[in-house]
Amino acid sequence: MTPVTPDPAPGLAECARALAEGTVSSRTLVEEALARIEASQGTLNAFRLVRAEAALAEADAADKELAAGERRPLLGVPVAVKDDMDVAGEPTAFGCRGEFPPVAEDGEAVRRLRAAGAVVVGKTNTCEFGQWPFTEGPAFGETRNPWHTGHTPGGSSGGSAAAVAAGLVPAALGSDGAGSVRIPASWTHLIGIKPQRGRISTWPRAESFHGITVNGTLARTVEDAALLLDAASGSHERDLHRPSALRVSDAVGRDPGRLRIALSLKPPFTALPARLRPDVRARVLALAERLTALGHEVEEADPPYGQIGLTFVPRATAGIAERVRETPHPQLLDRRTLEAARLGRLLGGAPLRLARRAEARLHRRIGSLFDTYDVVLAPTTAAPPPRIGALHDLSGFGTDRAMIAACPYAWPWNVLGWPGVNVPAGFIDGSLPVGAQLLGPANSELLLVSLAAQLEADQRWYEHRPSGEVDGAVPDFGAPTGP
Numbered sequence: 182m183t184p185v186t187p188d189p190a191p192g193l194a195e196c197a198r199a200l201a202e203g204t205v206s207s208r209t210l211v212e213e214a215l216a217r218i219e220a221s222q223g224t225l226n227a228f229r230l231v232r233a234e235a236a237l238a239e240a241d242a243a244d245k246e247l248a249a250g251e252r253r254p255l256l257g258v259p260v261a262v263k264d265d266m267d268v269a270g271e272p273t274a275f276g277c278r279g280e281f282p283p284v285a286e287d288g289e290a291v292r293r294l295r296a297a298g299a300v301v302v303g304k305t306n307t308c309e310f311g312q313w314p315f316t317e318g319p320a321f322g323e324t325r326n327p328w329h330t331g332h333t334p335g336g337s338s339g340g341s342a343a344a345v346a347a348g349l350v351p352a353a354l355g356s357d358g359a360g361s362v363r364i365p366a367s368w369t370h371l372i373g374i375k376p377q378r379g380r381i382s383t384w385p386r387a388e389s390f391h392g393i394t395v396n397g398t399l400a401r402t403v404e405d406a407a408l409l410l411d412a413a414s415g416s417h418e419r420d421l422h423r424p425s426a427l428r429v430s431d432a433v434g435r436d437p438g439r440l441r442i443a444l445s446l447k448p449p450f451t452a453l454p455a456r457l458r459p460d461v462r463a464r465v466l467a468l469a470e471r472l473t474a475l476g477h478e479v480e481e482a483d484p485p486y487g488q489i490g491l492t493f494v495p496r497a498t499a500g501i502a503e504r505v506r507e508t509p510h511p512q513l514l515d516r517r518t519l520e521a522a523r524l525g526r527l528l529g530g531a532p533l534r535l536a537r538r539a540e541a542r543l544h545r546r547i548g549s550l551f552d553t554y555d556v557v558l559a560p561t562t563a564a565p566p567p568r569i570g571a572l573h574d575l576s577g578f579g580t581d582r583a584m585i586a587a588c589p590y591a592w593p594w595n596v597l598g599w600p601g602v603n604v605p606a607g608f609i610d611g612s613l614p615v616g617a618q619l620l621g622p623a624n625s626e627l628l629l630v631s632l633a634a635q636l637e638a639d640q641r642w643y644e645h646r647p648s649g650e651v652d653g654a655v656p657d658f659g660a661p662t663g664p
Contacts, residue, residue, distance in 0.1 A: 189348020190214060193405035196258045196351055200247060207247070207257025207300065211240040214259040214302050217349045226324045227344040229264045230271060231303040239300045246298075255412050256298030261353040263341050264304040265311060266291055266396070267385060276309040276337070278320040279510030289382035289417040290354060290396050297412035305340030305353060309515050310504045311394070313580065314364050314562075314588045316340055317573045318515070325569060326369060327647040329612050332566040335365030338399065342369040345399050346647060352401075352409045354381075358394035359497065360561070360591025366399055366603040367561035367616025370645060372406040372633065374398045374429075377624050378598030379422025381413045387421045390500030391533065392540075393493065393595040401643050403634040404433045406602075410626075422598070429626050437631040443482035443554040444469050448563065448589035451490055453582050455589035457563045464606040465560050465617045471639055472558065484547045484557060486593055492536040492543065493596050498525030499533050517577040543597060548622055556632060557620040561603050562588050565613035594620055602629045605642040612648070 190213070191199070199205040215233050222228060236259065243257035262268065265275045267288035272281035287295060294301065306316050306324045316324035316339025326334040327347035334343040338355025342365035345353050355362040357375040366373025374397050381396035383389040396413065400406035407429040416423040446462060448455040469479045501518060502525030505511055511519075550557070564587045572583050594601045599622055606617045619629045637643070 188213075190217065190259070190351040192402055193255070193258060193260070193351040193400060193408050197255055197408070200257045201252055203247070207240040207243040208237065210257065211236050211259045211300055211302060214350055218303065218344075221347055221349060224325065224330060225327055225343050225347055226322055227305055227340045227347070227349060228261070228303045229274065229306045229321055229340065232268070232271065232301060235270070236300050236302045243298060243300060253296075253298035254408065255294070258299050259302045259350055260294065260299045260409065261303050261305050261341060261344050261350045262291055262294070262301055263307050263338050263353070263355045265307060265356055266304070266354060268301055268304060271304065274320065275504070276307045276311065276318055276320060277508055277510065278513040281509065289384035289415070290413045293382075293413050293415050294354070299412065302350060305338070305344055307337045307340060309518050310501055311337035311356060311358055311361055312501065312518065312521065313337065313572060314360070314584055315567065315572050317569065323569050326566055328369060328614055329566070332568055332613065333368070335368040335566055337361040339365045341399050342366060342371060342373075345369070345401060346371055352405045353399050354409070354413060355397055355399050356389070356394055357397045357595065358390050359493070359595055360588055362397035362399060363561050363591050363601060363603040363616070363618060364588055368566035368614055370605045370614035370642065371399050371401060371603070372403050373603040374406045374410055374626070374630070375594065375601045376410060376414070376626055377424050377600050379416060379420055379424050380427070380626070381410070382415060382417045382420050384417035384420055387419055391496035391537065392422070392598060393496050394500070395595075395598070403630060403637050404430070407433050407630050424624055427624070427626055429630050432627040432631040433634045435631045437628060437635055440477045440555040440632065441553065442469075442472055442477050442479045443484075443550060443557045444479050445483045445557050445559040446481065447483045449486040449489060449593050451585050451589055453585045455563055455585050457560060460609040461560055461563060461565070461615050464609065464615050465558070468604070468606050468617050468636070469558060471636065475635060475639060479558070482550065482554065484550050484593070486547065489543060489593050489596055492539045493592055495528040495533040495536040496596070498522070499529040500525065502526045502529060517580055520577045540596065540598075544623075547597060551622045555621070555628065557618070559618045559620060560590050561616040561618045562590065565609055565615055590618065599623050600626045600629055602633045604633050604636055605640070
């Protein structure tokens with residue numbers, strides 16, 4: 182008998198409007214989200230933790246506020262957050278095995294979501310300390326791609342991506358340290374916004390992984406991704422990075438003007454080989470053609486990355502070493518995590534300081550591209566999502582090799598701290614989604630979102646839905662609702 186699941190979540194903006202107009206209650210939306218999560222958990226396994234009782238109580242409180250005339254941007258709307266973010270009263274395991282104590286306070290991003298009225302229904306799965314572009318591990322099992330459940334949704338924000346793509350929740354927060362929002366967005370046919378460093382606070386950490394990791398948003402439409410970004414944005418007084426405030430939603434529907442766009446297909450230099458698959462290249466070139474048809478000037482040009490990878494590795498591995506020192510159960514960690522931590526302890530002194538000092542020079546050199554161009558268009562990944570288990574049991578070197586081969590394009594923008602937006606680029610191999618990045622200089626979210634929304638109006642990506650037809654015996658989680 183085919184499992185039956187409730188209808189998919191309407192969009193974030195649609196939910197907010199319906200609640201404000203009184204045509205639906207928060208309790209109804211939250212109950213429906215919880216039912217979808219329960220029905221899908223055995224197949225997709227998107228959630229590490231579901232806050233059913235707490236979320237229903239918060240929904241009832243939101244309904245009382247709405248009835249009293251209170252209005253906030255997301256009052257009563259159910260959302261999810263990645264399990265590297267603190268939610269008061271819940272553990273933050275960040276993909277690790279073992280028991281973790283509940284935290285006392287919300288992280289700043291979650292606090293701001295709650296201040297906007299959102300109801301956090303649960304915390305989504307992520308690989309151990311967010312290191313890899315897959316979401317699997319002994320702590321929680323395998324999170325699967327709703328488009329093709331034999332494949333990963335990507336990582337490390339794979340649980341958030343799977344939850345949104347399957348219509349379990351209208352939008353979710355993730356984090357991006359080397360593409361961890363953009364890669365799963367690419368592999369699940371979503372909009373994924375990696376904002377400017379500091380746009381969404383990482384507090385209780387003044388910065389995360391020495392500044393390479395930022396919090397970002399995943400949604401089925403540009404409007405929803407921008408709305409969630411605005412709700413979560415803002416700084417804690419002790420954050421190291423505090424960019425000036427932007428209202429990104431204002432850029433949705435705004436004409437971006439005629440832009441000069443650099444089409445960059447060459448992967449940044451890495452010590453290991455990476456090659457863009459021809460079928461992925463064809464999907465990115467098709468987007469470039471649409472941008473030309475929309476009136477933009479597109480020509481091939483690559484950012485002058487140089488040896489930027491030498492500045493990434495010390496920051497990433499030193500960040501892993503810090504997380505390993507803090508975990509209550511280091512003996513339960515993946516051997517690859519422990520290897521990365523050992524390297525991080527070696528690189529955490531002078532090499533880390535040199536890597537941090539190099540950032541200003543990289544900003545000047547790579548930023549010179551934006552003297553000529555407004556935006557960079559690049560593949561988000563070089564390949565479609567791998568099969569479940571393909572990377573999970575590899576050695577550390579084998580994992581690095583496979584990871585770089587599949588995902589060589591996203592991480593330089595983490596070193597720079599600049600914004601990027603994944604947009605869907607279509608499907609290959611039958612039903613496997615791939616994506617492309619729109620990349621800009623510092624504080625360019627408004628331009629990137631405006632361009633993404635223009636492309637979305639032309640392409641109408643949200644009309645496609647995961648069906649599970651390739652694998653068979655997969656419940657149909659329904660068609661995402663358009664804007």
